[in-house]
Amino acid sequence: MSRLLSLNIGRLMAVDYSDRGTTGIDKRPVDGPVAVADPGPQGVAGSGVAGDDIIDRRFHGGDDQAVYAFAREDLDRWERVLGRELPSGVFGENFTTAGVEVNSAVIGERWRVGEVVLEVTSPRIPCRTFAGWMEEKGWVKRFTQDRRPGAFLRVVEPGSVRAGDGITVLSRPDHEVTVEFLFRAMTTESELLPRTLVAIDLINRSYAESIRKRLG
Incomplete structure (x- = not known):
């Protein structure tokens, strides 16, 4: 069964590797229920998950990055690679999923999690x-x-979620631009960028602007 294995929120902590001097990347599991809603525009707003601290709002948070999901299966694989324990939330994810092909999700795909409907926007x-x-x-x-x-996901319908809620795919656009495809296009395989244009209106707006600039 596809489900929300862990719901994680971060608290501000002081660090020496961020130019802001603090971060909320260390996210820890909570029991819930926790409210999830549109946080507002990027640059101003934080997380869509109530109680989750977002410090550097230049690049993090906002409507198109309201929730970050990462698969427990991928954390388990990284545990084997790194030889260390990786608790849910350690990658800064709000939702640690189980049984969900997160990276194969299509941009614009919609999920129901608890009371909430979310839409995939970007890697x-x-x-x-x-x-x-x-x-x-x-x-x-x-x-x-x-x-x-x-x-990353945006909030289509707000509500509350808690660990253990099922995750159901409600709809999936008919195009090839998955989370992994867009990630490759924006990082190591720029030759793929023109093919992302079929989903440009669904992509995280800051990413979409970057793609348009890079394509001229």
Whole structure:
């Protein structure tokens, strides 16, 4: 059964690897229920998950990045690769999923989770804060080469969620641009960028703007 294995929220903590001096990347499981709603525009708003701290709102949070989902199956694989325990939430994800092909989700695909309807908008692009938090040599490059980045989602219908809620795919657009495809196009395989245009109106708006600029 596809389900929300863990619902995670972050609390502000001081760090020396972020130019903001603090981060909310360390997300910990909570029992819930927790409200999920549109947070507002990027640059101003934080997380769509109530109680989840977003510090650097230049690049994180906002309507198109309201929720971040990552598969427990991928965390388990990274545990074997890195030789260390990776608790749910450690990659900064709000939703740790089970039985969901997160990276094969199509941009614009809609999920029902508890009372909430969410829409897939984009992959997560790794940053310096993520690298500093993980303390693994060459982490950004390794994560990028793995090509399983997890997905950002926007809120279509607000409501509450809790760990254990089922995840149901409600609809899936008929195009080829999956989370993994868009990630590859934006990172290591720029020759794929023209093919992302079929989904440009569904993509995270900041990413879509970047794609348009890169294509001229």
